Amino acid sequence: MPIVSTRRTTLAALSCLALAALSGSPAAAADLKTVVSGQLTVAYRTDDKPVSFIENGKPTGYIVEFAQAIGKELGKEVEFVSTNFESMVPAVKNEQYDTAAFGVLVTPEREAMVDFTTPVGYGEARLVSRKEAPIDKVQAAGGKTVAVTRGSALIPLLNKIAPDVTVREFPNVAASLNALLAGQVDGLFTGLATADRLVQQQAELMASQAVTSGIAAFPVAKTNPELLKALDDAIDKLMKDGTYTRLWTKWNPPSVEIPEDMYAEYPGMPHPEQK
Amino acid sequence: MPIGLQRILDTFFDPQIMGQAFGTLIVTGLPNTLLLSILASLIGMVVGLFVATGLMAPRRLIRFPCRTYVDILRGLPHVLTIYLIGQGLPLAGLSIFGRDTYAYAALAIGLIEGAYMAEIFRAGLQSVERGQVEAARTLGMSGAKTFVYIVLPQGIRRVLPPLTGQFILVIKGTSLVFLLGLTTSQREIFSIAQDWAINSANLSPLTAAGILYLALTVPMTYAVNAWDRSMRAAPGSQR
Secondary structure, three states: OOOOOHHHHHHHHHHHHHHHHHHOOHHHHOOOOOOOOOEEEEEEOOEEOOOEEEEOOEEEOHHHHHHHHHHHHHOOEEEEEEOOHHHHHHHHHOOOOOEEEOOEEOOHHHHHHOEEOOOOEEEEEEEEEEOOOOOOOHHHHOOOEEEEEOOOOHHHHHHHHOOOOEEEEEOOHHHHHHHHHOOOOOEEEEEHHHHHHHHHHOOOEEEOOOEEEEEEEOEEOOOOHHHHHHHHHHHHHHHHOOHHHHHHHHHOOOOOOOOHHHHHHOOOOOOOOOO | OOHHHHHHHHHHOOHHHHHHHHHHHHHHHHHHHHHHHHHHHHHHHHHHHHHHHHHOOOOHHHHHHHHHHHHHHHHOOHHHHHHHHHOHHHHOOOOOOOOOHHHHHHHHHHHHHHHHHHHHHHHHHHHOOHHHHHHHHHOOOOHHHHHHHHHHHHHHHHOHHHHHHHHHHHHHHHHHHHHHOEEHHHOOHHHHHHHHHHHHOOOHHHHHHHHHHHHHHHHHHHHHHHHHHHHHHOOOOOO
């Protein structure tokens, strides 16, 4: 089941952008140095619905739309370039992209290469399993084989929660799902929104409790502290003026709530309206 | 040092990161890559020879399915074929290899390579002069015996160089096993390098993997060429 219909998506996107434009102060950061002068060049990935993906030939997803809103704040056109996970941080470091709309989890290794903005999310994950062979808690994954997307920062997290687990890395969530349905693995560990979507779509699947995986933020080259500052300011503003809350509700199923840590990080951030 | 060069060195040739990656690449990755390469090559050669004879068959009923096989498996993107075979079989309830990722991957890659090798073998087998077959038959050898003792040895010998090229493609093609999902100890050279690159936010592990691939493919090429030369120099062989 799609989360929102396409037309509604477009309308909502437009209204978000319009609101962002009205509240923005483009002149303030007009002389900001970026990779391609006058625009914000942002890496995104095509396969991480609903965070960062491609639909009808256009980059979209909540972190992508959030990056668009940031571009408006900075008075810059945003150009999205699709890339894969392993080359993204090196490319940002080498100033090929200004940042990445990826939901990148902050790790010490990555922090050694690039700077990170203030949080734009706290990664949360669930363990999905077949109802006929349920794993009802992430802790119960010990001794089982669990599919995780390769390179994901969820792998060390899962190893920490369930030390005896066998992690089997797949290139994408579709391949993980096939393996789970075919009984090639016992479980699938993935981000909250994806987990909920899978359970909604596949009647034979169920999900465990949610666990917090870490801070997600935008990476910025260490050589461009001015851009980092500008992004931090824009993020702070968009958090407090409700843009983030709106995008979150638009892209996530109602069961997926904004983590409490986000409200603590940005005091004054509005809660979604109760429906 | 110019900044551009420094960046290249930092991104692709960080000695510390490469040094760390080499350990796992050699201990875990190399045996897995070799195992899968050998399995897939064996399947590929058997399938290839079989299909090659089918491609030369006088009967359309045999020729047509072999032609179709070669056309489809050479024409489809390898990623799709590996998914179709490696994930398609278990999804269809045909978990013939249980949960053994390598068996599915070897079958999938072997079937793909078989299609390429079939054309290579066909070219070699057809290059054996008609006169030799006629001579063998005149001497009283059966058709099957003529094929096994006369056509096959000469045909294969003549296509050793392109066959070596195909083996190199198999070795590199084994990296596609990652599509079917790998546990930590199952990862081959390229998967380890990619994971390492993601976690270290640096592409040097991929360079380290590249060096290992060269260490496999370059000596193999020279060994096969030397073997080829020695066979050509042998008495009674074609020059």
